[in-house]
Amino acid sequence: MSRPSLPPPELRAFLEELVRRTSAVCGDRLLSVLAVGSLALGDYRHGRSDVDVTVVVDPAPPRADLAPLAATLAHPALPCPAAGLELVVYAADFAARPSGEAGYLLDLNTGPSLPERVSYDPADASDFWYVIDRSVAHQAGLPLYGAPAREVIAAPDRPTVLAALRASVREHADGDGHLADNRVLNGCRATVHCRTGHWFAKRRAGEIVAASEPAFESLVAEALRSFERPRAEAAVLPAGDVREFLRWVAARVEEAAEGAGV
Template sequence: MVDDGRVIIPEVLAFGDQVADALTRTLGPDLVGAYFVGSVALGGYVPGESDIDIAAVSGAALTDSQRRSVASAVVEASAGCPARGVEFTLYRREIAGSPPSGADFEVNANGGPRMPTAVHLDASAEPGFWYVLDRAIAHRSGLAISGPPAREVFADVPRDTLLEAMYRSMAWHRAHEKATLYSVLNACRAWRFAEEDVLGSKLEGAAWARARWPDSGTIDAAVALRRGENAVLDASAVDALLSAVAARLR
């Protein structure tokens, strides 16, 4: 149902419809809508390399049985994902329509041809900052696969809340992912947001940051890796970028 002029690759559109159909079969009329978020919504999708991020909304909280059924339906659909994999999160409408404070999801399920299957049904056990960012993207840029426009369903996220979420994501990268393309590109996007209040794609953030960071080679290497090319990231250089961006976020 994407109709706002943004160009989406047909195979991505078809997969979104497949996920929405699976959700409709599982939830029936309780499904409010399903939405592209992440790189597809922000214009940074790289065929063959990016994930497909989908957020969905139910009218009410799900039972344990419904949560398991939704997760199973998404994991089953993920086998046909045309990307590396799908990252899926479902919220109830009351939560989606309120400013976020944590993960607060009903279901989180990931899987695909090149992504390990992971199902999370306990939001309290997951880091909340990723979901704060996703809900901000949903409100500002989400594309409806089914249901009403995303900005009518997802509340916007206050700037201070987003800055805190991004700060926590920098700490998480430094502790867990370190010298990866995701660390670099998330840092670039966060830095741009801190300076210009623009929540764009990771690749747009990299282009913006490249002219402002003295070590452009680190950013170039991350972009090359994002595009499936060969490159090497230096751990100390990545940590320096993460540390500098964290300071700016504060």
């Protein structure tokens, strides 16, 4: 799957308005707006995927200025055509250095299929989500406004990313709040990153693991078929098989972490 040069047509008007509203609130502080996640990796699935956006500002605005930003971007004030919008705002001085912390100024989850969440305190969140997102952003962030990703987002080092993957696999092994197909395909993405040091879209990572691991080929193929459907129509995968697969993934992450001295 090739990296996109433009967002999908069904998202362009939404993203243009998101940038306009973000610029109107942040003014001269706005340094960059980047599409990350599935949009950046070329595998956005309309009706299934979230829109992941990273905003970088310089200097950091006071919290009182961030609340209007969250309000103007929240669904339905800005109707989200995707399953949801996950938007994170970072100060430029934080984003420019490698870190294992969440470190955000604002974390907004909103949209038709996402529980509403607005946080201004990174202590409220698990660091690993943000480490992985910044690593993906550095590799593949799609500029919507301003400076390109590699000029504003530092790549976390490999031990930090592997520690984040370890925490991510634990989170998905618990299964709470996660669709089974997404748990499996996130496990595939973690495995392929451990092997290659490169981020692949979930479906491509699933294809790679299915081709190389006959013991899990059937489960991953079922997860890939399910991932083609809207979230509400996702398949129920065999719980024992999912747990066994994620134990295998955890072992692959541990091997890579040991090799990196984590």
